Amino acid sequence: MIKTTLAVTAMLMNGALGLAAENTVAAPVADVANYDPTLSAKEAVLANWELAAAGIRAGRVVGDQVIEMAQTGASYGAVLRQAQFAQKTMVQRYNAAFWVYTVSQVDLNLDPSALTEAVRAANTPCSLDDCADERTALLAAFQRATSELDKAAIAARTELTRREGVVDAVLMTEQLALIADYLEDGTWAEDFSLTEFGRDGEELAARIVGAMALWRNIEPYVGLANQEIDSAINAKSRDLLRTMRTHTRSMDTFASDSPELEEIKAAALALSAEFRKASELFSS
16 A cells, blocks of 8 residues: 555656645644644645654664763763663654655665664673673664664655655645555554564554654644544544553563454554545645
């Protein structure tokens, strides 16, 4: 489904620059909840792509701090404490932007296993005086992980740049369809990097919440076009988040065929259908 949408998106993008000015989307009134009156519909969509890129960069920045400490003579204990803090941010920011990697047309050969190695290194204690081997391994792991995060940030930024010349209606149609396809495809429930650490739930939650965060910026425009669809998305979003939280709190890992994961997927599918309807509001 995602590949199909990418083909449609490319076609939309190729023709978008020739669309007339009337393809802009009217702005809601300024007192609409969660609405930033300084943003047009186009700016709201582009802000979502920037949110993803900036989040990934934040993960890279905290990883770079670990590298600097490891290279400038800080004690291994201090480096390890910083690494344990940094890896949490790196994992969460990477997974919150997971929708970018599954819909991006830029192939950067991202390797999430780099995060696995960084987490493993951040959880490798040492009671020796110099801990030279452990320091070397931690440094290498974080250098690799920050390199991968840098690639991911470039991918998000590249996708943003591709959309800067596109009109509002096309961007709204695409953004809502991308969320729908992402939720329906279920890629967010696959290939967890931290299963061996019992952190499937953390990654899954970040992947879903990261996609849901896109809704905040664009919701007012959907509400203006169709309040019923707006309300349905909010209701189904609450259902998905409630289901996800229930199961991620009680489970450390998810088998691909577990009933708990199937329940989360069913809630995501129901929400996907509403986002599909919202996308169609702006495609005529």
